[in-house]
Amino acid sequence: MFHINDHFLKLPGSYLFAEIARRIREYQAAHPDADLIRLGIGDVTQPLVPAVIDAMHEAVDEMGKRETFRGYGPDFGYDFLVNAIREWDYEKRGISLAYDEVFVSDGAKCDVGNIQELFSDDAVIAVTDPVYPVYVDSNAMAGRAGNYKGDRWDRLVYLPCNAENGFVPALPEQKVDVLYLCYPNNPTGTVLTKEQLKVFVDWARENQALIIYDAAYRAYITTEGIPASIYEVEGAREVAIECNSFSKTAGFTGTRCAYTVIPHEVRGLSSTGEKVELNALWKRRMATKFNGVSYPVQRGAAAVYTEEGQKQIREVIAGYMENARIIREGLEARGFTVFGGKDAPYIWMKVPSGMDSWAFFDKLLDEAHVVGTPGAGFGPSGEGYFRLTAFNTREKTLEAVSRFERLKL
Numbered sequence: 001m002f003h004i005n006d007h008f009l010k011l012p013g014s015y016l017f018a019e020i021a022r023r024i025r026e027y028q029a030a031h032p033d034a035d036l037i038r039l040g041i042g043d044v045t046q047p048l049v050p051a052v053i054d055a056m057h058e059a060v061d062e063m064g065k066r067e068t069f070r071g072y073g074p075d076f077g078y079d080f081l082v083n084a085i086r087e088w089d090y091e092k093r094g095i096s097l098a099y100d101e102v103f104v105s106d107g108a109k110c111d112v113g114n115i116q117e118l119f120s121d122d123a124v125i126a127v128t129d130p131v132y133p134v135y136v137d138s139n140a141m142a143g144r145a146g147n148y149k150g151d152r153w154d155r156l157v158y159l160p161c162n163a164e165n166g167f168v169p170a171l172p173e174q175k176v177d178v179l180y181l182c183y184p185n186n187p188t189g190t191v192l193t194k195e196q197l198k199v200f201v202d203w204a205r206e207n208q209a210l211i212i213y214d215a216a217y218r219a220y221i222t223t224e225g226i227p228a229s230i231y232e233v234e235g236a237r238e239v240a241i242e243c244n245s246f247s248k249t250a251g252f253t254g255t256r257c258a259y260t261v262i263p264h265e266v267r268g269l270s271s272t273g274e275k276v277e278l279n280a281l282w283k284r285r286m287a288t289k290f291n292g293v294s295y296p297v298q299r300g301a302a303a304v305y306t307e308e309g310q311k312q313i314r315e316v317i318a319g320y321m322e323n324a325r326i327i328r329e330g331l332e333a334r335g336f337t338v339f340g341g342k343d344a345p346y347i348w349m350k351v352p353s354g355m356d357s358w359a360f361f362d363k364l365l366d367e368a369h370v371v372g373t374p375g376a377g378f379g380p381s382g383e384g385y386f387r388l389t390a391f392n393t394r395e396k397t398l399e400a401v402s403r404f405e406r407l408k409l
Helices: 007-012 016-030 050-063 079-093 109-116 133-141 194-207 280-287 295-305 307-333 357-369 394-405
Strands: 102-105 125-129 159-160 178-182 210-214 240-245 258-261 268-269 275-277 336-338 344-349 387-388
Touching: 007 133, 016 357, 050 295, 050 307, 079 102, 079 258, 079 295, 102 109, 102 280, 109 133, 109 240, 109 258, 109 280, 125 133, 178 194, 194 210, 258 344, 275 280, 307 336, 307 344, 307 394, 357 387, 357 394
Parallel strands: 125 159, 125 178, 178 210, 210 240
Antiparallel strands: 102 258, 240 258, 268 275, 336 344, 344 387
């Protein structure tokens, strides 16, 4: 009989959001009349904006005519989308990217999960803690995380982010090859200033390490001076790969489109000591394992970068950030300690004293019929915290906050 990848067997339980879905199904089966409000998974609720829909309709019509039909597209993205990304997301911020440094994909989650294929088996991985689970689980599946003991992996380097350090992680104290950073942060909703981010870029350059920078929520930044791209920091092109998404920026969670930037300057060592461009390796990986995002979806994504598209998505984002304000201020008024919600669509709250985050999940579900995400699911430093998202409707957001009065604390 063939052998399986035993590293999968080391994964604790199920994926975080699958476990949440299981608990919700069981609760609804037992309480079919319960009116649940979901502030847990980071899925948007507002429809695609008209500019995107119009572009996709036009593209679908093209696919129905022989003279405009398109088969396989470019592996790394159509030029009309790649160039729009370069212009709107980078050149307007004073950042110059080569055409072949941008790779269009079907999701930032896919990219941050797949990028680990470029690392050696013995690469030492560091993550901020709490952390988006995909960074950890994808490396665990490849064997780089070691064994799961207690509440953590014994080969991962954890950089705690909590109220005590202002949610700013310390630099690794040991040798690290790859560091994952996500800002604006999921799950804490916090950000780094340009000066704080420069500390990590300088460290990576000095230690010849790689930063995987997840900037999926940068469209939600409202505080002046907060960097929207790691490439705003001098020297970052040498040490950083940046992942971005249309999911939360433009409502593409069900449509799937994203992109990753890998500058030519980013290099790693082969087993023979040769310096190799990661850009070339990612090209090879993408060409082998991926056939590109569909033409209608890429046309829809490109419409985001029109004047009308930008206006429309900003209105949607402003609505979500109003929800974040409602949650943040509503919980503060009820005596909870909360963080985030100013530059990100996530609110990170402390759970009541003497209660762990899964117990609070069950309590909130049972007494208030509100769904959130336990902080422990994001790593050991997430215990004692709880994440709420701003992605529901305004009406349900207001109702959810009012339901916190039902909690018997």
